[in-house]
Amino acid sequence: MTILVIAEHDNNELKPVTLNTLSAAQAIGGDIHLLVAGSGCQSVADAAAQIPAVAQVLVADNDAYEHQLAENVSKLVQGLAASYSHILGSSTTTAKNVLPRVAALLDVNQLSDVMAIESADTFKRPIYAGNAIATVKSADAIKVMTVRGTAFDPVEGTGGSAEVVNLSDVCDAGTSRFVNEEIAESERPELTAASIVISGGRGMGNGENFELLNKVADKLGAAVGASRAAVDAGFVPNDMQVGQTGKMVAPDLYIAVGISGAIQHLAGMKDSKIIVAINKDEEAPIFQVADYGLVADLFEAVPELEGKL
C-alpha cells in the first residue's frame, strides 16, 4: 500500500499543513510519496525530501503547474494514480479545487475534510457544519480525500532524506489561464496555522474597530478572524471568516470578541484548546462553549486587555 500526498506550497515554501496531512497518511499506514507540482519549486522539493515520513518526493516542475490550475494538476495526478491506494490533500482551497476533479477522473468518490482515520478504508468526517460526525466506509479502489489539518498533529519536518524523482510529463489542458492574485499582505500568522486567534463579530460595530483586535493580536502574535455576521455586514473581508462556510481553526487560544456564537461560527472554532469570550450579553450562546467568559463592553475590555499583555 502506497499513499500519495499532494504538497501544499507557493513554489517557494512548503506549507506546514502538509505535515499534518502526512500525519493522516501515516495513520493509514504504508509508504508515503509526496507530490510537489509547481514551477521553479526546487526549494519546496528540497524541504519535502527532508521529511522523515516521506519515502519519495515526486517533482513536477513546469509552467503549467505554477498556479496549481485544477485542469492541469488533476490530469497530472490522474496519470500517477494507478500506483497508489490513497491520494491525500489538505483541506485548503487549493486541494479542495483539485482533488474532487482527480476523483471524478478516476471514477471514484472523494471524502472531504477527513478528521479521523479508523482504518485504511473507514474514516470520520464532519457533516452539517460539524453538528454531526459521519463514519464512512469506502469501497473505491483508490481513496481520494482531503484532510482537516487541525485534526492531526504534524509529523517531523527535518532529519530525513527521501529519494527525489523528477517527472517529465506535462499536462496542460489549455482551457484555463491564471490572470492575477491578490494575497492580503500581513505580518500576522495565517488563521489556520496560528496558535492564538482573536476574532470579532457584529458587536465590533464597524471595520475600523477591528484595529482594537489587531493591537491585541500584535502583542500575542495572533491571527485575526471574524464571524460571518461581521463579514456579511461588510466590516472585514471574507478570507477572515471563521465558521462553517469559512475557515476551520483549532488554536491553543481562541478569543471571541462581540461574537454571539451562532452554530455556523461555533462549527469553525469549537475544537480550540482554550476559548475566551468577551461579550456584553451574558445570555450569548458563546458563553456555553467558553472556558473563560467575560461579560463586559468590548470597547472597554479589549483596550484594557491590550494594556495588560
Place this chain on the structure above:
Amino acid sequence: MKVLVAVKRVIDYNVKVRVKADNSDVDLANVKMALNPFCEIAIEEAVRLKEAGVADEVVVVSIGSKSCEEQIRTALALGADRGIRVDTEDAPDSLSVAKLLAKVVEKEAPGMVILGKQAIDSDNNQTGQMLAALLDRPQGTFASKVAVDGDKVQVTREIDGGLQTVELQMPAIVTTDLRLNEPRYASLPNIMKAKRKPLDLLTPDELGVAVSSNLTLLSVEPPAERQAGIKVSSVDELVEKLRNEAKVI
C-alpha cells in the same frame, strides 16, 4: 447564452441538527427544508447575467425525489426560466450527481453551469469540480466575481489568504462563494408566475446513468460536547487565568 444552474434541497440553515437515537443518520423528519444557500447565490448570479443581457435563458436542475420540485419552483420564482428534475430516491453521492448533471449538460449545451460551492448538509464541496472533470471543461470554484467576455469568462476566486482571478474558455463551470452576490427575495407575483413555468422530468435511465455508490455510511454521531467554563469578573482575572491556569499566553 444559456446558463444551467444546479440546486439542492437541504435542511434550512437555521434549523438545529439532531442525530437519530440509533446513530444511523441525522433526523430529518418534520424538519424545515430549503434551497441550499450557496445554490441561491448561483441562481441569483445566473438571473443577473440574464438581466445584463449576457445570458438569454436560465435553466435550473435538481436531482432528487418529487419534494425537491419545491426548491425548483423557488428558483423559478427567483427568475429562472424553466426547470428540470432528475428523479432519484434518497441523496445520491457527489459522483453520481456529477454524472447525471454531465448528461443534462450534454443535452442542454449551456455556455456556463453555475453551482453552489457546497451543500450545507453533506459539506462535500465536490460536485462542481467533478462535473467539470467529467465534461473536461475548466472550472472557476469559490467565485466572488464572474465577468463574461466573449467566449471567455474571468472568475475571481476566494482562496486561502486572498483572491485569485482565472480566465476560462467557455463552456465553463462556476461554483459560488458567499460574497458573489446577495440573493433577492421572490416577489408574490413571481411566485405565482413560477407555478406556470415548465418543469420537465428526467430519469437516470433516460440519461444512461446507473446511480450507485461505493460509500457506506456506517454511523452518525453528535460531536463531542464542550463544557461551559467559568465567568471571570475582570480583565485582570482573565489575564491571570490565561497566564497561570491555562498557560496559553
